[in-house]
Amino acid sequence: MSGTDSSRPGLSGGPAVVLVRPQLPENIGMVARAMLNCGLTELRLVRPREGWPNDRAVAAASGADRVLDDARLFASVGDAIGDLAHLYATTARPRYMTKRVLTPRAAAAELRRYVAAGEACGLLFGPEAMGLDNDEVALADAIISAPLNPAFSSLNLGMAVLLVGYEWLCAGGPTPPDVLAMPEQTRPASKAELAGLYSHLEAELDACGFLRNLQSRPSMVRNLRNLLGRAHMTEQEVRTLRGVITCLVEGRGARRGC
Amino acid sequence: MSGTDSSRPGLSGGPAVVLVRPQLPENIGMVARAMLNCGLTELRLVRPREGWPNDRAVAAASGADRVLDDARLFASVGDAIGDLAHLYATTARPRYMTKRVLTPRAAAAELRRYVAAGEACGLLFGPEAMGLDNDEVALADAIISAPLNPAFSSLNLGMAVLLVGYEWLCAGGPTPPDVLAMPEQTRPASKAELAGLYSHLEAELDACGFLRNLQSRPSMVRNLRNLLGRAHMTEQEVRTLRGVITCLVEGRGARRGC
Numbered sequence: 001m002s003g004t005d006s007s008r009p010g011l012s013g014g015p016a017v018v019l020v021r022p023q024l025p026e027n028i029g030m031v032a033r034a035m036l037n038c039g040l041t042e043l044r045l046v047r048p049r050e051g052w053p054n055d056r057a058v059a060a061a062s063g064a065d066r067v068l069d070d071a072r073l074f075a076s077v078g079d080a081i082g083d084l085a086h087l088y089a090t091t092a093r094p095r096y097m098t099k100r101v102l103t104p105r106a107a108a109a110e111l112r113r114y115v116a117a118g119e120a121c122g123l124l125f126g127p128e129a130m131g132l133d134n135d136e137v138a139l140a141d142a143i144i145s146a147p148l149n150p151a152f153s154s155l156n157l158g159m160a161v162l163l164v165g166y167e168w169l170c171a172g173g174p175t176p177p178d179v180l181a182m183p184e185q186t187r188p189a190s191k192a193e194l195a196g197l198y199s200h201l202e203a204e205l206d207a208c209g210f211l212r213n214l215q216s217r218p219s220m221v222r223n224l225r226n227l228l229g230r231a232h233m234t235e236q237e238v239r240t241l242r243g244v245i246t247c248l249v250e251g252r253g254a255r256r257g258c
Numbered sequence: 259m260s261g262t263d264s265s266r267p268g269l270s271g272g273p274a275v276v277l278v279r280p281q282l283p284e285n286i287g288m289v290a291r292a293m294l295n296c297g298l299t300e301l302r303l304v305r306p307r308e309g310w311p312n313d314r315a316v317a318a319a320s321g322a323d324r325v326l327d328d329a330r331l332f333a334s335v336g337d338a339i340g341d342l343a344h345l346y347a348t349t350a351r352p353r354y355m356t357k358r359v360l361t362p363r364a365a366a367a368e369l370r371r372y373v374a375a376g377e378a379c380g381l382l383f384g385p386e387a388m389g390l391d392n393d394e395v396a397l398a399d400a401i402i403s404a405p406l407n408p409a410f411s412s413l414n415l416g417m418a419v420l421l422v423g424y425e426w427l428c429a430g431g432p433t434p435p436d437v438l439a440m441p442e443q444t445r446p447a448s449k450a451e452l453a454g455l456y457s458h459l460e461a462e463l464d465a466c467g468f469l470r471n472l473q474s475r476p477s478m479v480r481n482l483r484n485l486l487g488r489a490h491m492t493e494q495e496v497r498t499l500r501g502v503i504t505c506l507v508e509g510r511g512a513r514r515g516c
Contacts, residue, residue: 030414030417033414034413034414034417036407036410037406037407037410037411037412037413037417038406038407039406039407062412062414063410064410098444098492098495105428146424147427147428148295148296148297148424148427149294149295149296149297149427152294152295152321152322153295154295154320155292155295155420156288156291156292156320156416158414158417159288159292159295159416159417159420162413162417162420162421163420163421163424166404166406166421166424169405169406169407170361170363170405186356233356234356237356
């Protein structure tokens with residue numbers, strides 16, 4: 001079964017996550033959750049310390065049961081990676097090997113190219129306490145090392161999987177970096193609607209004397225328009241604000257008779 | 259105390275992480291660990307369910323005690339964010355508010371600009387089960403929502419903090435995306451050393467007859483040189499490989515007398 005096998009329904013085709021001698025079942029569960037967060041579904045376990053399957057892993061997976069159900073058990077790293085074409089070893093410490101070291105982001109871009117070409121990929125994660133041993137790192141084509149705080153760089157196992165998975169997901173296509181979320185019932189205000197708001201406000205401010213200084217009036221008007229314009233209002237919000245102005249004016253009239 | 263306060267030794271000046279009504283002490287500990295992984299040190303807690311301080315949080319922090327020791331407790335979200343100039347609310351579900359929604363990456367770029375300008379920033383994270391309520395989201399200037407698997411987008415609290423912190427760290431400066439790690443005792447092979455290796459190999463391949471087909475010889479030689487060139491060998495590795503060739507040749511002579 002390779003990372004690009006499409007005969008199995010639901011497989012993402014993303015890289016396989018290979019956990020080598022994981023110690024805590026809770027961490028295996030958190031890895032499964034992080035994987036599914038990132039659309040990865042193929043989990044391989046090499047000699048988990050507390051046996052497999054494990055209820056504590058299921059509890060920690062918070063609903064990512066499917067990843068755990070499909071996880072496959074291997075007796076050795078060699079068995080677990082045999083069908084893969086490209087293997088990345090994750091490590092937080094320098095290994096003094098002549099091997100490429102990539103950030104998760106750079107690795108994700110490579111993974112996307114390999115997977116698009118139908119080449120099975122895997123990510124190797126070591127045990128919590130010590131990480132991969134050097135012989136295991138040597139099996140990999142490259143090392144992935146996240147750019148973290150050099151004084152405190154050891155990640156929780158699930159978090160290490162998350163970072164690489166997150167970059168895999170981000171590398172999958174353009175994500176709008178910054179969108180204005182808007183309820184479906186409305187739309188951005190048109191310039192005419194904004195102009196209507198400004199006129200309404202300025203007329204009322206003229207009426208109540210706020211703009212009575214004719215010398216400063218133009219700059220005051222510009223400032224108000226700039227201020228309101230920065231809010232990128234919706235049509236609904238323009239109507240709301242006009243209601244606010246009307247209400248303030250009428251309330252004032254009702255309360256103070258001006 | 260603001261996120262940019264520099265009077266307190268060790269403060270990163272990065273955004274404050276504000277956990278609103280966190281439920282599990284273990285998650286507070288994992289948040290502290292993820293923060294320190296990313297160089298963030300200012301943690302604010304609004305009414306943690308199981309009280310504060312908490313030993314279970316310390317155990318889960320795996321050494322990030324300093325972040326927990328410095329954490330400050332607040333009675334309300336309003337109190338916790340009062341000194342901040344820019345506030346981002348994190349959420350996995352759509353909120354149907356007219357508010358900017360940013361990816362962690364886009365938010366990190368903004369945060370870097372604000373912090374560079376000395377403006378205190380904060381990140382708001384809700385309780386594990388339900389996230390922030392809508393009134394809390396409304397307090398923020400913008401929403402951060404990570405581009406995750408839409409069918410399974412709810413992150414563990416610590417992992418949510420990690421993603422935003424990681425992007426904060428990545429936005430801090432250029433990280434070499436792909437470097438060749440190399441033991442200090444060696445250096446990349448020079449082109450002359452590589453040429454020496456190629457000549458050595460080709461002479462031996464001529465001698466043993468591997469290159470006897472003169473028509474295909476040039477392309478065969480090119481292919482071998484390309485293959486070896488892709489390995490980006492070190493000077494030490496070139497010497498090793500020449501030793502391998504020599505040994506193979508001598509062994510063959512010794513074993514078979516050819």
